[in-house]
Amino acid sequence: xxxxxxxxxxxxxxxxxxxxxxxxxxxxxxxxxxxxxxxxxxxxxxxxxxxxxxxxxxxxxxxxxxxxxxxxx
Numbered sequence: 001x002x003x004x005x006x007x008x009x010x011x012x013x014x015x016x017x018x019x020x021x022x023x024x025x026x027x028x029x030x031x032x033x034x035x036x037x038x039x040x041x042x043x044x045x046x047x048x049x050x051x052x053x054x055x056x057x058x059x060x061x062x063x064x065x066x067x068x069x070x071x072x073x
Contacts, residue, residue, distance in 0.1 A: 002057075002059075002060075003060075004019045004021050004022065004043060004060050005019070005020060005021065005060060005064055005066070006018070006019055006036075006039050007019075007020065007066070008032065008035055008036075008039075011028065013030075014028045014029060014030055014035075015028065015029050015030075015031070015032060015034075015035040016028050016035075017029070017035045017036070017038070017039040017042075018039075019039065019042075019043060019046075020064065021058050021059075021060040021061065021064075022043065022046050022047075022058060024046075025039075025042050025043060025046045026039075026042065027039050027041075027042045
């Protein structure tokens with residue numbers, strides 16, 4: 001078992017989730033719980049596809065930083 005950082009953002013009346021370590025791995029859901037369920041499924045499908053194609057499974061970078069940065073406007 002492995003884990004990945006997932007970013008979930010509100011998107012109009014839904015939520016958008018994506019995995020920075022897995023380019024193109026993203027989904028949408030109506031609720032946070034639904035979105036988390038969908039992104040787990042998306043990650044599994046993404047990794048299954050890599051395995052089927054003989055590609056390496058990416059490890060998440062230890063240097064990933066998620067933060068807020070104040071900017072004067």
